[in-house]
Amino acid sequence: MPDEPLVEITGATRSYGRGANAVTALGPLDLRVERGEFVVIVGPSGSGKSTLLRLVAGFERPSTGTVALDGRAPVPGRDVGVVFQQPRLFPWHSVAGNLDAALRWAGVPRGQRAQRRAELLERVGLAEIGGRRVWEISGGQQQRVAIARALAGRPGLLLLDEPFAALDALTRERLQEDLRSLTDDAEQGAVFVTHSVDEAVFLASRVIVLSNRPGRVELDLPVPLPRSGIPADELRASAEFARLRGEVSTAVRAALQPA
Numbered sequence: 001m002p003d004e005p006l007v008e009i010t011g012a013t014r015s016y017g018r019g020a021n022a023v024t025a026l027g028p029l030d031l032r033v034e035r036g037e038f039v040v041i042v043g044p045s046g047s048g049k050s051t052l053l054r055l056v057a058g059f060e061r062p063s064t065g066t067v068a069l070d071g072r073a074p075v076p077g078r079d080v081g082v083v084f085q086q087p088r089l090f091p092w093h094s095v096a097g098n099l100d101a102a103l104r105w106a107g108v109p110r111g112q113r114a115q116r117r118a119e120l121l122e123r124v125g126l127a128e129i130g131g132r133r134v135w136e137i138s139g140g141q142q143q144r145v146a147i148a149r150a151l152a153g154r155p156g157l158l159l160l161d162e163p164f165a166a167l168d169a170l171t172r173e174r175l176q177e178d179l180r181s182l183t184d185d186a187e188q189g190a191v192f193v194t195h196s197v198d199e200a201v202f203l204a205s206r207v208i209v210l211s212n213r214p215g216r217v218e219l220d221l222p223v224p225l226p227r228s229g230i231p232a233d234e235l236r237a238s239a240e241f242a243r244l245r246g247e248v249s250t251a252v253r254a255a256l257q258p259a
């Protein structure tokens with residue numbers, strides 16, 4: 001259905017444990033993500049950000065409420081591309097070998113894999129190093145491979161859980177810039193989790209701030225910054241960027257208050 005939202009979360013909660021040990025990690029939460037949106041989730045530690053991504057990926061089911069992807073329950077491992085904080089690559093494969101494995105898993109016919117692999121390497125800026133082993137490349141390059149792997153099946157939705165948190169500041173900014181242009185696709189959506197307010201404002205078309213556990217929507221803020229035609233440094237230094245950063249920071253501080 002073309003009018004169906006990409007992601008539709010309705011009254012969803014997620015609890016863990018039983019009886020006196022039960023913990024409600026998330027919700028109740030209502031959230032829609034449309035095609036072409038880049039939604040960044042920010043919130044205190046333990047507010048359920050990773051739980052939310054696991055629900056959308058279909059790795060877990062909500063305890064109450066519903067989570068739908070294109071109008072139906074997500075199928076784990078098939079419907080979305082996922083990038084974690086650690087790249088989680090196959091260490092015994094080359095860069096290209098890791099992408100081949102992903103293309104195979106995505107069901108791409110053997111005869112098309114070499115071309116698709118070359119396209120993916122080009123898109124993430126690794127065309128020169130496809131033959132290298134995973135341990136021969138930097139952490140930032142490994143994360144680029146992880147992003148290419150997530151894109152292998154041409155998913156309608158990318159989920160990224162603090163993918164740049166372990167990188168140095170310069171590499172992190174560079175990857176943010178590349179991810180921003182990589183995901184400028186009107187048909188694809190992305191949900192990205194971070195603790196960094198700057199990263200959130202830079203990447204997002206919309207920022208969601210979650211409250212302290214159990215996470216609920218504290219702020220839902222559109223980010224109307226231009227996505228092209230302005231150098232990244234200028235964008236980060238702009239008054240509008242500072243205004244948005246201030247608004248998100250205020251909500252994050254409010255979210256730290258006990259529920």
Ligand SMILES: Nc1ncnc2c1ncn2[C@@H]1O[C@H](COP(=O)(O)OP(=O)(O)OP(=O)(O)O)[C@@H](O)[C@H]1O
Binds near residue numbers: 016017023043044052
């Ligand atoms: N499998 C599980 N079993 C029990 N409790 C869990 C489980 N997964 C998450 N939790 C609890 O749910 C809450 C939310 O966890 P989650 O990892 O989603 O938060 P987060 O916002 O991603 O945290 P952080 O920013 O620290 O990564 C936490 O209190 C956590 O301990």
